Amino acid sequence: MEVHQTDSLQLPGSVVAIGAFDGVHRGHQAVIREMVKNSRLEGVPSVVYTFDRSPRSFFQGAQVLTTPKKKIQLMEDLGVNHIVLANFDQQYLQRTADDFIEEVSLLNPLRIFVGDDFRFGHKRTGDVTLLKQHFAVPPIPPVRSMDGERISSTRIRELILQGKQEQALPLLGWT
Ligand SMILES: Cc1cc2nc3c(=O)[nH]c(=O)nc-3n(C[C@H](O)[C@H](O)[C@H](O)COP(=O)(O)O)c2cc1C
Numbered sequence: 623m624e625v626h627q628t629d630s631l632q633l634p635g636s637v638v639a640i641g642a643f644d645g646v647h648r649g650h651q652a653v654i655r656e657m658v659k660n661s662r663l664e665g666v667p668s669v670v671y672t673f674d675r676s677p678r679s680f681f682q683g684a685q686v687l688t689t690p691k692k693k694i695q696l697m698e699d700l701g702v703n704h705i706v707l708a709n710f711d712q713q714y715l716q717r718t719a720d721d722f723i724e725e726v727s728l729l730n731p732l733r734i735f736v737g738d739d740f741r742f743g744h745k746r747t748g749d750v751t752l753l754k755q756h757f758a759v760p761p762i763p764p765v766r767s768m769d770g771e772r773i774s775s776t777r778i779r780e781l782i783l784q785g786k787q788e789q790a791l792p793l794l795g796w797t
């Protein structure tokens with residue numbers, strides 16, 4: 623697996639998943655597995671586009687579940703071919719939604735895997751409706767825990783803060 627900075631990777635075809643993926647929890651794993659499976663079927667490389675720091679930690683000071691190093695290792699274990707690791711800093715977050723679409727276009731994605739609530743670009747102006755005007759975006763079914771609740775990084779952070787590690791760890795699914 624190769625790790626790239628922003629704007630440095632160009633591919634003639636690919637399948638891409640985008641997101642913070644903090645914790646690489648069971649929901650993230652399902653998305654990435656589906657993306658890797660799809661890339662193999664299509665015979666193109668799989669790419670995860672993510673950030674060195676989760677936007678939620680940058681803006682809201684949220685606890686970080688996985689360091690970039692751990693995130694990269696977990697992605698590698700899932701069979702991902704390329705990671706684009708953007709430095710999520712003041713300069714990067716000024717990029718507009720169109721700038722982001724232009725960068726992702728360098729990967730020539732056949733499909734982009736993102737959830738319905740995915741936002742991108744300065745002040746979160748880009749959404750899935752805009753992304754769908756440029757790329758094919760298949761639906762992603764939510765992965766839920768036994769109690770029926772959607773697994774999320776936020777929920778795992780809350781459980782850890784409440785000292786409920788025994789409930790948080792099974793949601794991560796790699797410890
Ligand atoms: C180019 C770019 C610029 C962004 N700028 C902002 C921003 O100005 N304000 C903000 O709250 N989030 C910004 N974000 C973060 C997104 O809102 C979102 O958290 C991120 O794309 C990860 O998506 P996810 O939360 O679905 O994993 C930006 C994201 C990208 C890719």
Ligand SMILES: Nc1ncnc2c1ncn2[C@@H]1O[C@H](COP(=O)(O)OP(=O)(O)OP(=O)(O)O)[C@@H](O)[C@H]1O
Nearest residue numbers: 641642643644649736737763764765773774775776
């Ligand atoms: N439980 C889940 N089931 C299916 N897809 C998921 C699940 N959780 C996250 N994803 C998808 O994984 C990608 C990355 O998501 P993201 O990093 O925003 O995770 P999150 O757990 O929702 O984070 P947060 O709680 O911090 O918002 C998105 O495309 C999102 O839709």
